Amino acid sequence: MSISNPDSLKVEIDERVPDLVAMRRDLHEHPELAFEEVRTSGIVAQRLRSLGLEVQTGIAKTGVVGLLRGGASAADAKTIAIRADMDALPIHELNNIEYRSQTDGKMHACGHDGHTSILLTVADILSQRRAELTGNVKFIFQPAEEQIGGAEPMVKEGALNGVDGIIGLHLISNHPLGLVGVRAGTVFASADRFVLTVRGKGGHAAMPNGAIDPIVASAYTITALQTLISREISPFSPAVITIGTINAGTAFNIIPETAVMQGTMRAYSIEDREKLLRRISEVATGVVTSLGATCDIERFDGCPPCVNDPAMTELVRKAAVATVGEKNVDTGEDVLTAGSDDMGVFLNTVPGCYFIVGSGNKAKETDYSHHHPRFNVDEDALPTAVEVLTRAALDFIRK
Ligand SMILES: [Zn+2]
Numbered sequence: 001m002s003i004s005n006p007d008s009l010k011v012e013i014d015e016r017v018p019d020l021v022a023m024r025r026d027l028h029e030h031p032e033l034a035f036e037e038v039r040t041s042g043i044v045a046q047r048l049r050s051l052g053l054e055v056q057t058g059i060a061k062t063g064v065v066g067l068l069r070g071g072a073s074a075a076d077a078k079t080i081a082i083r084a085d086m087d088a089l090p091i092h093e094l095n096n097i098e099y100r101s102q103t104d105g106k107m108h109a110c111g112h113d114g115h116t117s118i119l120l121t122v123a124d125i126l127s128q129r130r131a132e133l134t135g136n137v138k139f140i141f142q143p144a145e146e147q148i149g150g151a152e153p154m155v156k157e158g159a160l161n162g163v164d165g166i167i168g169l170h171l172i173s174n175h176p177l178g179l180v181g182v183r184a185g186t187v188f189a190s191a192d193r194f195v196l197t198v199r200g201k202g203g204h205a206a207m208p209n210g211a212i213d214p215i216v217a218s219a220y221t222i223t224a225l226q227t228l229i230s231r232e233i234s235p236f237s238p239a240v241i242t243i244g245t246i247n248a249g250t251a252f253n254i255i256p257e258t259a260v261m262q263g264t265m266r267a268y269s270i271e272d273r274e275k276l277l278r279r280i281s282e283v284a285t286g287v288v289t290s291l292g293a294t295c296d297i298e299r300f301d302g303c304p305p306c307v308n309d310p311a312m313t314e315l316v317r318k319a320a321v322a323t324v325g326e327k328n329v330d331t332g333e334d335v336l337t338a339g340s341d342d343m344g345v346f347l348n349t350v351p352g353c354y355f356i357v358g359s360g361n362k363a364k365e366t367d368y369s370h371h372h373p374r375f376n377v378d379e380d381a382l383p384t385a386v387e388v389l390t391r392a393a394l395d396f397i398r399k
């Protein structure tokens, strides 16, 4: 049996571009929010089944996994997973395009419509080569990336069972079309949301000695939390603590009973994340208690940083060079973002690489930031992403 010429790959991709674009536009017109991706996951499952893959649905509610078993796989064959996210955002689309969102208040404003159609196209191409594949490929379509919460249940429900490595990509509008960004180590920060409820004792504003002021206690807490970044984290390891809301009080002359703050914490290493989560709790409790108040801390599902494995990163870098040429592959610090992505959960479980594909093009107005009501994807980025993923997967499972 002859192995297809890898350079025939560009032809195979070209043939599928009309379908790829049509698929992406259809998904764009029908955005679905986190854990509501019923139509989207239905399309994904139906397409994967029609390609002859073993398909599991209903993983983490609306997640789908398709397994392509290579026809030339030995017992010790490797399995690579490729992951895409499917959810949209609660944003009202302001683009004036023929495939504009048909649902007011919902929009694919992060490019996940692109990711889903890219991965379905990779599944199509690789399934046509099934007979010659010396390993297996698992296609993972996860729900609920935006609100963080889709990846973890998918891993718990076995999506990565039997998987030796994982790859995935994010289309990025603030990187130019044609550029692929691949870098080892941390590329996306961790993200954790927390709520601090400070309980004091209400009273008259003119008689503070009879009260315990939760606003003053909150003010000291906010300042003290910033010292965690400036005094306890290495200057070479970025981290962020932001208190984004503070709510307390009803009138100028009343000391309220409680003050509630919400914040987010971002870190670039798993160690810093764990340390900061512990220290936020210790510092807030310590400061508040010293002022006579009490403090409750609630933490919500966060996600770890996306940390790329060096060997998996090299695999993707080579695939990117073969696709767009060395000069269009960025391995520098521009690849980093303080944004987060729950791909970190997968990367924390098996070695992998999350890379970026530039989709920004001023001429086509696709350079608005992610989550902007005019965000859009230059569809010329889609086949580039398909090619990098396909080449990396073929290289990984090669004997
Ligand atoms: Zn997003």
Ligand SMILES: [Zn+2]
Binding pocket: 110, 111, 112, 145, 170
């Ligand atoms: Zn996203």
